[in-house]
Amino acid sequence: MxxxxxxxxxxxxxxxxxxxxxxxxxxxxxxxxxxxxxxxxxxxxxxxxxxxxxxxxxxxxxxxxxxxxxxxxxxxxxxxxxxxxxxxxxxxxxxxxxxxxxxxxxxxxxxxxxxxxxxxxxxxxxxxxxxxxxxxxxxxxxxxxxxxxxxxxxxxxxxxxxxxxxxxxxxxxxxxxxxxxxxxxxxxxxxxxxxxxxxxxxxxxxxxxxxxxxxxxxxxxxxxxxxxxxxxxxxxxxxxxxxxxxxxxxxxxxxxxxxxxxxxxxxxxxxxxxxxxxxxxxxxxxxxxxxxWKTPSHLLGNHQAQCRYVTKLRFMVGLAQRMNEMTGNVAAPPVQVMMGELAALVSIYEALLHSHEATATIVNGVLWPHRTTLYSAMAMQSELNGRMLEMIRELAGGAFITLPSSLADLESPQTAPDMERYMRSASTDAKGRVALMRLMWDFIGSEFGSRHQQYEKFYGGASFLVKMNVNRYFDWKRATGLVDQALKLPAVEN
Ligand SMILES: Cc1cc2nc3c(=O)[nH]c(=O)nc-3n(C[C@H](O)[C@H](O)[C@H](O)COP(=O)(O)OP(=O)(O)OC[C@H]3O[C@@H](n4cnc5c(N)ncnc54)[C@H](O)[C@@H]3O)c2cc1C
Incomplete structure (x- = not known):
């Protein structure tokens, strides 16, 4: 080679x-x-x-x-x-x-x-x-x-x-x-x-x-x-x-x-x-x-995976925001509520990523990203990724589907005038609108997009395994300690 x-x-x-x-x-x-x-x-x-x-x-x-x-x-x-x-x-x-x-x-x-x-x-x-x-x-x-x-x-x-x-x-x-x-x-x-x-x-x-x-x-x-x-x-x-x-x-x-x-x-x-x-x-x-599990390999490899995923999430909500601008829905309160929820989920993933770093600990001279935070992000990715995609589908209505059959419709002298007149949007000409919708369909609905949903569910193993990792590493002592403390509270007079 x-x-x-x-x-x-x-x-x-x-x-x-x-x-x-x-x-x-x-x-x-x-x-x-x-x-x-x-x-x-x-x-x-x-x-x-x-x-x-x-x-x-x-x-x-x-x-x-x-x-x-x-x-x-x-x-x-x-x-x-x-x-x-x-x-x-x-x-x-x-x-x-x-x-x-x-x-x-x-x-x-x-x-x-x-x-x-x-x-x-x-x-x-x-x-x-x-x-x-x-x-x-x-x-x-x-x-x-x-x-x-x-x-x-x-x-x-x-x-x-x-x-x-x-x-x-x-x-x-x-x-x-x-x-x-x-x-x-x-x-x-x-x-x-x-x-x-x-x-x-x-x-x-x-x-x-x-x-x-x-x-x-x-x-x-x-x-x-x-x-x-x-x-x-x-x-x-x-x-x-x-x-x-x-x-x-x-x-x-x-x-x-x-x-x-x-x-x-x-x-x-x-x-x-x-x-x-x-x-x-x-x-x-x-x-x-x-x-x-006894080296930081899985943590460092998956730290990269989360950096990549957060970047993809930013791209995903950017696509949704551009779509809302294009359809003239961006100021509609129900759309703003959904976009707020999407932004909250993306922000949670951003925060978890920073948390892997901030709470990373040194073991034998090497910094290990924090396990519970990293595995929590991965464990819930399997469900939350699908939920975010579903919300974008909800926002889109028929936007991905009411499109010409291909670029050729935008270019052919026979069809281009209708395309230019009826495929445009509030903020872009026909070609700009179709280009954005093609991008979104390839992200969400095409075979490529569908494989991506499977990837986010399984790239780090089946989610039941990742959840078992969170269970293994979560600070149960601190959580149950609070319960023990509550059980030992002195009696109060009724
Ligand atoms: C697009 C994509 C790209 C990938 N890239 C790579 C890569 O580059 N390199 C690599 O090595 N791997 C990669 N993987 C991951 C890997 O190959 C596996 O798909 C992943 O680890 C899940 O294992 P599995 O497919 O055997 O599914 P399983 O572990 O068999 O899980 C499938 C489902 O079976 C059920 N299940 C199975 N066992 C149990 C159990 N004990 N208890 C409860 N439920 C159970 C669960 O519902 C689970 O969700 C990739 C996966 C995908 C989808």
């Missing part, structure tokens, strides 16, 4: 370098055929360019302080997404980085390179957890983190077992190589076979992390691994869901699906060899569990 290995470690990676590096031997399949070049294929081309723009933003000398810090190893500027936070200022600097990138995609690409970067910062910030399996594993994970950081690597991940038969543990499936696990140990490494879900951004990334966040049972040791493999590793196959970009007619009619369809890929390992240096956990269910 070429990737950023070709890039001098003194230089930041540019968008062009990133795009060139994707032209390798990766096996990505669409409609039964292997994609020759993801940077040229209409299913992935524009999403790849959107990621390339992120690298250009980070490499822009005008953004040097905002987007980079000096690599502790080489002194060269590297992305702040790889900065292990030691202070509250460091964590804020990470947020500003994430927000800058999220704004460039309107929060519509969830697994940009800064997502898994957060997980590896968390691993490298607590290597002793990996050392539980042998010091070499701790050394491997730290070295890989440094490599990601210094070579500006984009790593995607697949950390959930497939839904083939959830009534049985991995080792009791009909074929032991159905779920991704180790099938052979060699002197120089291990061989992995089986499937894992769901590598968002996989076809656009440099490397894939395979790990397991689901609880494993005794007997599941072969599935309790954490490794990284280059996307073009022999035997690694990516099967993305149907790409929405392929259904986009043009960037006017499908402004978001044409640009930001990051892809979600089912991953198949067909005897993929992984050298020991890229193995971080090997046949160890306990460490496989602890990598998420």
């Amino acid at each position: 070429s990737t950023a290995q070709a890039t001098s470690s003194r230089l930041l990676r540019t968008g062009d370098e990133y795009l060139r590096s994707l032209r390798d031997g990766r096996q990505v399949f669409i409609d039964g055929e292997r994609v020759k070049d993801v940077t040229a294929h209409p299913a992935f081309r524009e999403a790849a360019r959107s990621i390339a723009r992120l690298y250009d933003i980070a490499a822009d000398p005008a953004n040097r302080e905002l987007m980079t810090f000096a690599s502790p190893k080489t002194g060269a500027p590297v992305l702040r997404a790889y900065q292990i936070p030691k202070t509250h200022a460091d964590l804020k600097a990470r947020r500003l980085f994430h927000e800058k990138w999220a704004e460039a995609t309107f929060g519509l690409m969830g697994r940009t390179p800064d997502h898994v970067a957060g997980f590896f910062c968390g691993y490298a910030g607590a290597p002793e957890i990996f050392a539980g399996g042998g010091q070499k594993f701790a050394d491997n994970v730290v070295k890989f983190y440094e490599r990601m950081r210094d070579e500006h690597l984009y790593v995607s991940y697949a950390i959930v077992p497939p839904q083939i038969d959830r009534s049985k543990p991995a080792h009791k499936q009909s074929d032991p190589a159905l779920y991704a696990g180790v099938v052979k140990e060699r002197d120089d490494g291990i061989v992995i076979s089986g499937a894992q879900q769901l590598a968002t951004g996989g076809p656009l990334s440099d490397w894939l992390q395979l790990a397991c966040i689901h609880p494993l049972q005794p007997g599941d040791e072969n599935y309790a691994n954490a490794v990284c493999v280059p996307i073009d590793a022999p035997g690694l196959k990516l099967y993305p869901r149907r790409p929405f970009a392929l259904g986009a007619r043009n960037s006017f009619d499908n402004p978001l699906s044409s640009r930001f369809d990051e892809s979600d890929a089912y991953v198949v390992f067909d005897n993929v060899f992984v050298p020991w240096e890229n193995v971080f956990i090997y046949r160890n269910p306990e460490i496989s569990r602890d990598q998420w």
Whole structure:
């Protein structure tokens, strides 16, 4: 694989370098055929360019302080997404980085390179957890983190077992190589076979992390691994869901699906060899569990996810406000009440994000975002995201539907006069109105928009699991202490 290995470690990676590096031997399949070049294929081309723009933003000398810090190893500027936070200022600097990138995609690409970067910062910030399996594993994970950081690597991940038969543990499936696990140990490494879900951004990334966040049972040791493999590793196959970009007619009619369809890929390992240096956990269910909860990895990765989500929420209410202005409803009191409720929900998410930072605590020299606040935001996202979208649908009435069939209606001499006369709005001409409504439909109602609702519900796992995390970490002692105090109040005279 070429990737950023070709890039001098003194230089930041540019968008062009990133795009060139994707032209390798990766096996990505669409409609039964292997994609020759993801940077040229209409299913992935524009999403790849959107990621390339992120690298250009980070490499822009005008953004040097905002987007980079000096690599502790080489002194060269590297992305702040790889900065292990030691202070509250460091964590804020990470947020500003994430927000800058999220704004460039309107929060519509969830697994940009800064997502898994957060997980590896968390691993490298607590290597002793990996050392539980042998010091070499701790050394491997730290070295890989440094490599990601210094070579500006984009790593995607697949950390959930497939839904083939959830009534049985991995080792009791009909074929032991159905779920991704180790099938052979060699002197120089291990061989992995089986499937894992769901590598968002996989076809656009440099490397894939395979790990397991689901609880494993005794007997599941072969599935309790954490490794990284280059996307073009022999035997690694990516099967993305149907790409929405392929259904986009043009960037006017499908402004978001044409640009930001990051892809979600089912991953198949067909005897993929992984050298020991890229193995971080090997046949160890306990460490496989602890990598998420006894390191700040899950917190730092999901801190990025919340920075991205809050940016998307701002975009969402901005769309609703522009729609109300356009229809002339912006001053109507019932509309103002609904917009106030939407703004309140967005403000709650903004406040929770700031709270993860403000109440973050230092553990062994590394700042961990506050668990209860972060997991509370994620736990309720599953319900509140849908509620917010429903409110916008309520505000819209038929606005998304009373639209011409395509841009061609606005341009054809036969139809343009009617379009110009009847499709205009109180605040814009016909083209401006239709452009805004197309944007909103792609956000809410198109297949791209619908996938986003599923993403917000499940990107961090099913909400019952996230709620169990809140239950685990909430300060029950303080809450029940109040109850005990009330029960001990001295009697008063009636
Ligand atoms: C668009 C999208 C992108 C994603 N991107 C990634 C990615 O990049 N990398 C990655 O690794 N993962 C990713 N995920 C998340 C991941 O793959 C899973 O979808 C997620 O963790 C939920 O797990 P699951 O699909 O197995 O659902 P399950 O955990 O099976 O949950 C589905 C539903 O089953 C029910 N259920 C299951 N078990 C129980 C139980 N014990 N008690 C009560 N109810 C239960 C609940 O109703 C639950 O809501 C993504 C998911 C989506 C939707």
